[in-house]
Amino acid sequence: xxxxxxxxxxVKKPGSSVKVSCKTSADTFSNSAISWVRQAPGQGLEWMGxxxxxxxxxxxxxxFQDRVTFIAxxxxxTAYMELISLRSEDTAVYYCAGDRRYSSGWFFDFWGxxxxxxxxx
Amino acid sequence: DIVMxxxxxxxxxxxxxxxxxxxxxxxxxxxxxNNKNYLAWYQQKPGQPPRLLIYxxxxxxxxxxxRFSGSGSGTDFTLTISSLQAEDVAVYYxxxxxxxxxxxxxxxxxxxx
Numbered sequence: 001x002x003x004x005x006x007x008x009x010x011v012k013k014p015g016s017s018v019k020v021s022c023k024t025s026a027d028t029f030s031n032s033a034i035s036w037v038r039q040a041p042g043q044g045l046e047w048m049g050x051x052x053x054x055x056x057x058x059x060x061x062x063x064f065q066d067r068v069t070f071i072a073x074x075x076x077x078t079a080y081m082e083l084i085s086l087r088s089e090d091t092a093v094y095y096c097a098g099d100r101r102y103s104s105g106w107f108f109d110f111w112g113x114x115x116x117x118x119x120x121x
Numbered sequence: 122d123i124v125m126x127x128x129x130x131x132x133x134x135x136x137x138x139x140x141x142x143x144x145x146x147x148x149x150x151x152x153x154x155n156n157k158n159y160l161a162w163y164q165q166k167p168g169q170p171p172r173l174l175i176y177x178x179x180x181x182x183x184x185x186x187x188r189f190s191g192s193g194s195g196t197d198f199t200l201t202i203s204s205l206q207a208e209d210v211a212v213y214y215x216x217x218x219x220x221x222x223x224x225x226x227x228x229x230x231x232x233x234x
């Protein structure tokens with residue numbers, strides 16, 4: 001069973017930044033695309049973008065282009081999502097989600113447990 | 122951006138009865154070079170991440186019960202649960218991966234009548 005294990009909940013001040021990690025096995029890391037999807041409280045799912053760790057290529061949703069960075073650390077099979085200039089509207093559960101069939105459509109067949117990021121003064 | 126619109130927003134169905142959820146995309150998600158629709162369906166239960174049920178509009182993910190089926194092409198898609206079970210109570214989302222940003226429908230809440 002493929003697993004993605006995310007870092008714990010965070011509470012941040014407006015204007016600060018957050019970095020969420022997502023760890024998996026080396027084999028999964030090398031053969032998957034990893035996306036980041038967020039879900040505000042009681043709301044739907046929003047794709048932020050993704051990274052293909054093997055190639056190091058990234059794609060960002062334009063909405064987040066100026067504020068988010070995805071990193072893939074091959075040495076630890078860990079993906080990171082850093083979001084800067086946080087505002088209250090960024091309060092959400094952030095999921096990493098993997099896709100082993102990304103060459104023919106990005107469908108998210110395995111997910112992390114989610115990381116709650118709360119932005120509050 | 123491709124807008125995904127689901128209907129209905131909520132649905133109540135009796136146990137053992139059929140449940141049908143619709144999803145419409147603002148433009149076609151049919152990829153002409155391979156004739157595949159880049160459309161997926163997910164199930165999300167409270168406090169859990171989503172679970173992939175269907176991809177390429179009609180291919181069931183491994184381990185998904187065969188009471189779940191997907192159909193449609195181009196811009197109009199349907200998720201059908203042939204005989205509703207108690208464990209199917211959840212929110213269901215469609216998602217397109219034809220073009221970035223990949224977008225989800227607003228979700229359909231499925232309950233037991």
